[in-house]
Amino acid sequence: MKRRFVENVLPPAATFVLTTAAAEFGIRAAGISPLLLPTPSAVARAALQHSSTLLPALAMTAQAVVAGLALSIAVGLLVAIALSTSRWVERAFYPYAIFFQIVPIVAIAPLLVIWFGYGMRSVVAAAFIVSVFPVIANSLAGLLSVDPALGDLFRLYGASRAATLWKLSLPWALPNVLTGLRIAAGLAVIGAIVGEFVGGGGLGVVVLEAMRQQRTDLVFAAVLHAAALGLGLFAAVNATSHFALRRWHSQEKDT
Amino acid sequence: MKRFDASKIARTLGIIMLFAAVACGGEDAATRAAAGKVAIALNWKPEPEFGGLYEAQRTDAFTKRGFDLEITGGPGAPVVQMVDAGKVEFGIAAADEVLLARDRGTDIVAVFATYQTNPQGIMVHASRGLQSLPDVFAAGGTLAVEPGVAYLKFFEKHFDLAKMKIVPYGYSIAPFLSDKDMAQQVFVTAEPIAARRQGADPQVFLIAESGFNPYAAVVITTGARARGESKRVADFVAALREGWRGYLDDPSQANARMGALNKEMDGETFRLGAEAQKPLIEDAFARQRGIGAMSLERWTQLGEQLRELGLIDHPAQPEQCFADAGATGGAPAQSR
Numbered sequence A: 001m002k003r004r005f006v007e008n009v010l011p012p013a014a015t016f017v018l019t020t021a022a023a024e025f026g027i028r029a030a031g032i033s034p035l036l037l038p039t040p041s042a043v044a045r046a047a048l049q050h051s052s053t054l055l056p057a058l059a060m061t062a063q064a065v066v067a068g069l070a071l072s073i074a075v076g077l078l079v080a081i082a083l084s085t086s087r088w089v090e091r092a093f094y095p096y097a098i099f100f101q102i103v104p105i106v107a108i109a110p111l112l113v114i115w116f117g118y119g120m121r122s123v124v125a126a127a128f129i130v131s132v133f134p135v136i137a138n139s140l141a142g143l144l145s146v147d148p149a150l151g152d153l154f155r156l157y158g159a160s161r162a163a164t165l166w167k168l169s170l171p172w173a174l175p176n177v178l179t180g181l182r183i184a185a186g187l188a189v190i191g192a193i194v195g196e197f198v199g200g201g202g203l204g205v206v207v208l209e210a211m212r213q214q215r216t217d218l219v220f221a222a223v224l225h226a227a228a229l230g231l232g233l234f235a236a237v238n239a240t241s242h243f244a245l246r247r248w249h250s251q252e253k254d255t
Numbered sequence B: 001m002k003r004f005d006a007s008k009i010a011r012t013l014g015i016i017m018l019f020a021a022v023a024c025g026g027e028d029a030a031t032r033a034a035a036g037k038v039a040i041a042l043n044w045k046p047e048p049e050f051g052g053l054y055e056a057q058r059t060d061a062f063t064k065r066g067f068d069l070e071i072t073g074g075p076g077a078p079v080v081q082m083v084d085a086g087k088v089e090f091g092i093a094a095a096d097e098v099l100l101a102r103d104r105g106t107d108i109v110a111v112f113a114t115y116q117t118n119p120q121g122i123m124v125h126a127s128r129g130l131q132s133l134p135d136v137f138a139a140g141g142t143l144a145v146e147p148g149v150a151y152l153k154f155f156e157k158h159f160d161l162a163k164m165k166i167v168p169y170g171y172s173i174a175p176f177l178s179d180k181d182m183a184q185q186v187f188v189t190a191e192p193i194a195a196r197r198q199g200a201d202p203q204v205f206l207i208a209e210s211g212f213n214p215y216a217a218v219v220i221t222t223g224a225r226a227r228g229e230s231k232r233v234a235d236f237v238a239a240l241r242e243g244w245r246g247y248l249d250d251p252s253q254a255n256a257r258m259g260a261l262n263k264e265m266d267g268e269t270f271r272l273g274a275e276a277q278k279p280l281i282e283d284a285f286a287r288q289r290g291i292g293a294m295s296l297e298r299w300t301q302l303g304e305q306l307r308e309l310g311l312i313d314h315p316a317q318p319e320q321c322f323a324d325a326g327a328t329g330g331a332p333a334q335s336r
Helices: A002-030 A040-049 A051-084 A087-102 A105-116 A120-144 A148-156 A161-199 A202-212 A216-245 B007-024 B029-034 B048-058 B079-084 B095-103 B133-139 B150-158 B174-178 B191-197 B223-228 B230-249 B252-261 B267-281 B284-289 B296-308
Strands: B037-042 B068-073 B090-093 B108-115 B120-125 B141-145 B164-168 B182-187 B202-206 B216-222
Touching: A002 A040, A040 A051, A040 A216, A051 A087, A051 A120, A051 A161, A051 A202, A051 A216, A087 A120, A105 A120, A105 A161, A105 B174, A120 A161, A148 A161, A161 A202, A161 A216, A161 B164, A202 A216, B037 B048, B037 B079, B048 B068, B048 B108, B048 B216, B048 B230, B048 B252, B048 B267, B079 B090, B079 B095, B079 B108, B079 B216, B090 B095, B095 B108, B095 B216, B095 B296, B108 B223, B108 B230, B108 B267, B120 B133, B120 B191, B141 B174, B150 B296, B174 B182, B174 B191, B182 B191, B191 B202, B191 B267, B216 B223, B216 B230, B223 B230, B230 B252, B230 B267, B252 B267
Parallel strands: B037 B068, B037 B090, B141 B164, B141 B182
Antiparallel strands: B090 B216, B108 B216, B120 B182, B120 B202
């Protein structure tokens, strides 16, 4: 256990220390204007100095991200199940799911305000729109990859469609669903920040304010908070994955 | 309407692109200067606020002084950073941005202030019968402004904004047109004219009325250039001043030129905008000291206000903020 800690934590920690130190000294030595690129120490100072702005903003963004992600999981799974029911349904609707993934959120963000009004709803909608597709795509791939032999076995025993879905397809697809969630978690943060640019609130507005007030160090501090949020969600999905799969799936077994 | 929707994101991306530009080097301002070339970065699309510049480019104001003018930048361009990094010699910013940039450790100075009175205001529907900015804030409703603008901080300090729902301005007047209780930031030369032309009955309260009046559409450069190449800077300012004199007298040809570059604003809006901004540019002070001239008192006051609002961390040194080459004691404005 202790050795694993060293193996897992030491390499990224060493990378962090080295790159931070290199950036600190490199930026100082090159004499780069603080308006263009602040030193890591300046960013850390800004983070501490403005924590009363950053932390409530982080909490607000986190709420929107979690809400958007929850919607994505619910809607994404339902859509994937619906698409997996028949080849014809899949062929009819899957191309449109891809189309909606390709629509750039930045371009439609201003419309969200017109549709949902200023505030949280627009932000949640933006987080949802960008994060739902990876859930659909990965869940569908999982649902469609069920071992045909097992499908035959369920049919042989006269299992109902609901039972087949609940006891075979969904457990089979779970690793794929979780992979989709890992991707969705990071995207939801991006979506929420873009949503906040137009809808207001959270870290998105802190970034805009800091840009306008030429506090580049605070921009970086806010961006790091957003990144930490994405990382936290990613870790939460990983923990869920470990917990859900450890007893039976090779992906998480014996680790 | 006036402002294109993705511009906030563009501003963010602009910074990133600037990093790339700085990293890649390329032709810098010094080599251009030697060739008589001079670049100015704008912070918006060609609109009446830059009328004098385009008039000076159209006429021989720049060429007879040996300048080959390149107009660059646009919505989202990180103008202050571009000037600071030496990518362009000159840029357009607001007076408060100059003080902020200096406070953050750069040596940006103002050399010409287009607007003596800040042309930004808060637009409301006239049907609400509001009489002043405090009225607007007391009435409540939604207020759309760009997050982080200095005047919003000033409002927060001096007025009670508890009843207002403050949202980011999305550079479109569509929400204003559809919500009778909506208030939004405007440039008097643009949005109110567009709103009226779309059937609304807008009323504008200038931000300057509240006691916060930074010079706007200010031409900036670096302190090193203003001191070291003062003749060149003075020539540039003289050309620009000549352009503004011409534009104030007859904006039609420069408007046509800008209209060709900015198709989103129609000719009538250009005409009305140019008319609306006249008193903000050429007031008694500018008549006496020259268009674009600045005063130490104004810079001192702005420095104190920004310090009071916590927007700058150190006391401003107003005398170092500006170098109005050729204006102080310069030729008085020609009579019409």
